Amino acid sequence: MSSPTTVDIAPTMRSKEERRLPWYHLVVTGLAGLLVAIALLAIFDALSIPGAILLGFVFHLLFGYTYSRIREGRRWAMERLMTLVVIGAFAIAMFPLLSLLWEVVGRGLVRVVAAAPTPFAFWTTDMSGIIGGADAGGVVHATIGTLLITLWASIISIPIGLFTAIFLVEYADVGWRKVLGKGVTFLVDVMTGIPSIVAGLFGLALFIAFMPDQSVRMGIMGAVALSLLMIPTVVRSSEEMLRLVPMDLREAAYALGVPKWLTIVKVVLRTAIAGLTTGVTLAIARVIGETAPLLLTVGMVTSVNWNMFDGRMSTLPTFINQQYRAGSANCMSDTVTNPINQEVYACSISTNIDRAWAAAFTLIVIVMVLNIVARMVSHYFSPKLSR
């Protein structure tokens, strides 16, 4: 008796030629591709490691596809090709990031750890009295400046941005409020495109207009300029997060007799908090590395200034800019004397460049820590679905 299933199964069985090959066949085609690439490059006298890897990958695609086409059939060959293309695209995307981290950690961390006169002195000293190629000095003033200015920019931007987003999502539904909402959305889009230098000029012009002293520079001016860049990012990301909160939950709260404002505070914001935190962190990360507006509004200084409302401040990006532009130091003698406390330092030609890298490393560490904190907040507050 023939059951109908046997008839159906037979054609779906793979023929011998269509069976999948084990993974090590890929290694063989990969090595072959690499060898061909090296040989070709050697013939044209252009041998280099990146060149060999890139060209080798291209040949690997070619060989792998052809080999797989012959042994495994057309469908699997295409699958192998696409898998390799996707992995290749990923590797190309990751390369700049990894090489950037490698370079900054390599140059910056080494300098931070080996800082003169004691390890990690780079994070505990400022630049007062550091002249010439003195192998000393640090970024405590710039770090405090960056943290303070970013904190104030966040204090200004997060409430404005969040309240704007709440208005757009919860209140701009009908009538004049809808019209206003559309206008606000348009202006926020325009604001997203403001170049940072223009934001800096705005911050400068705003304060100069009200100050008797035209050369006034204050931390708060920088914070205002940065908040101009931060607000649209906060509005956009928060708006999207609030729209993701299902209408069901709002209605559930309304049906319990909860007023709208309490529903927004305790249900909508509470449910969206993980996404809101991520959005705010991204906005902070975007402005913490801004250089141009801070050069204009905050200026530079060599020592710690805690006062946001009086005098210039140093920040990490402007510090990096200044140190790197200073370039190689001119070492006339083996030592440099600090005119303030008469300490004597060794002279190092590369000291300015080293400080720039170490400051860049410091900035990356700050952004990393911020991201980790935000991740923890999102993880801790996100809706729990487990049983």
Place this chain on the structure above:
Amino acid sequence: MAAPQPINVEDLNIYYGDFMAVEGVDVQIRPRSVTALIGPSGCGKSTFLRTLNRMHEVIPGAYAKGKVEINGEDIYDPRVDPVNVRRRVGMVFQKANPFPTMSIRDNVLAGVKLNNRRISKKAAEELLERSLKGANLWNEVKDRLDKPGMGLSGGQQQRLCIARTIAVSPEVVLMDEPCSALDPISTLAIEDLIHELKEEYTIVIVTHNMQQASRVSDRTGFFNIAGTGQPGHLIEVDDTDTMFTNPTNKQTEDYISGRFG
């Protein structure tokens, strides 16, 4: 507490912006009984239900005109705060919607907690137990009250939502197709619950399931719509037995006997 009064709806027109969705509803809903609303999709029964606790106007541009008297007070009087109406008229939705950020305990106490009302720990525990027992859920969840409400099964989530609704002690409970996403066992659990709840609450339930309407309700209302773009009308309201055996209106009879359209 005074003797419960019926809900009186007089000449109620319901709109979505310029579009009139339901026209001229006149009905009296008996207290401490179950009233089922049946009818084809889009005929306005859910819309009508949502006007009974002023949830309809939550949708942008939506409003209702007419009179809805609950306990002798017109809830569409301009002086009435919809928030207060919703505290007295609770609602259970088609899709179970426990708050995802809250535990089972917090979900039941949401009406108290979200309103920032102070309540002693003892009173909260009593309210929690009473509400969960009232929703026939206590035995299933009493050992995991601090686990997330979203971790329950669909039927349990819906009963959690009922517990949450009765925890604020409403006079009326509105149910918008509460069983349409549930399996027969969970549906049975909820129908049994409805039978118990009507001792204390006035219940209005929208359902697509005519067997369910005949099983749970004392009275049934039939909504119908003349065609797309036309407003829905309440065709007929009567005792459930009469509606399903001997309806007065031809449309009702066609719908109930499956000869519709």
